[in-house]
Amino acid sequence: MEALQIGRAKLTWLNGGVNFLDGGAMFGVVPKALWSKKYPNNDKNQIELRTDPILLQVDGKSYLIDSGMGNGKLSEKQMRNFGVLEESSIDQSLAELGLKTRDIDAMLMTHLHFDHACGLTKPSGNSYESVFENATIYTSDVEWNEMRNPNIRSINTYWKENWQPIEDQVTPFEHEIQIADGLKMIHTGGHSDGHCIIVFEDGDETFIHMADIMPTHGHQNKLWALAYDDYPVTSVHQKEKWMNFGYSKQAWYTFYHDAYYRAIKFDHEGKKIDEVERERYDYK
Template sequence: MKLGRFNIHQLNGGITNIDGGAMFGVVPKPLWTRKYNVNDKNQIALPTYPILIQTNDKLILIDTGMGNDKLTDKQKRNFGVDYESNIASDLAELNFTLEDIDIVIMTHMHFDHASGLTTKEGDAVFKNATHYIQQDEWHEFQSPNIRSKSTYWEKNNGNFRNRLILFDKEIEVYPGVKVCHTGGHSFGHSIVTIESEGENAVHMGDIMPTNAHTNPLWVTAYDDYPMQSIREKERLTPYFIQHDFWFLFYHDENYFAIKYDKEDKQTIVDSIERK
């Protein structure tokens, strides 16, 4: 898609199939199945699509997908990983390479977002990129607790830390591209706003992982701080809708980008579907 001077691309980072009850928390199944497909194992397809922002002089990547050769057979089975990352080949179609990425933004460090950061040997996949991570998120990644150790994986650590910048509340990584701490899904979870020539987009990360999660009360069972997710969505989602933002999705199986109606905030008025 075109956003002002920027081109924004969706890159295929691999796919998971996750229990629908976990992705919709306390929302009853008869409600969420009206909005999202479910298979006979009660799983929903949850692809990972890193977002590439192409400016006139930089390539900026938001999150990194499932990576390659990082998961054991058991992990692939448990997380329903049908295929792994195609980022390198998707970049090649755009005449870019992994080495051309200048900036990597991490919304958070859960395995389905961070496995593509490193090779299985721990080498940085995007070796020339500066990596931006919220400070609390980084420290929990380094020392996860009894709950978070199931998703903050040591094998996703590596020498990308040599090109790492930590931030607290907000940072502008490039003119018009800001990363803002929200918490909620994880303590250090962040969202990304993009502005160019008066056009705007937001990536809400995993506090709004799919179009079906537009309702502030619909949060995942994976959210460590669900009331914080609700608080942020309750405030931010109406603001972004009223100011005509595109919403960009990392996980939605159907949509790459959506604009919502300013009156009925769950009605889609424009969209770009998955490729």
């Protein structure tokens, strides 16, 4: 597992699963001639995407950024349509670090689409139960409201089995919330109406987790938004704001979906000055 120390914070990427989605959908109106230079695609025009939670350890507390693809949650049709080749193995990843799911103090949920929230619950008999039984689950109140009351579009990604078993653990917030000293979740909207990013500052050290506003290194261009975005103009404006902020701090940008990089550090002009590559292997 790849790890990165940023000030007081240690980040470790867990194995949350992998799927392959259409590259055109992931890059929206951007022509393939442009985006394919930034991120590889296969002969079906699909791109490889991870769904890997980040274990964030700060001041003796253990947090997870998003929850992975989960296990036993998807039908055969969903597995095929979403291009899922591997489900989560969070238990095993945590065990390698001497931890269990009950040791997680809080879940920092950037949003609650199925590929980020399926790992919150697991099948139990004829129902579902919480995976991270002792964790407080943070998400924006806008996201939490839509999760429970999806519209005609979002009903396909906000599922009852991902929220009903954990509703007593959820702490929604309005604009931003401080999780620990220097660690904040901030509501941005854009990808979903309730989408959030995570910002950590410790002296001169900073990381920004842009979640699905910049899901991979290939999405660095401030104007490149996903076809999946509910509010793409908001995504563009929020990306511009937080890329400018991050460049000024020479911040690390961390990724949940990127199959090639775990994190990249940019200079004041947006040029890469450091990186953490993901160890890759072939899927059969």
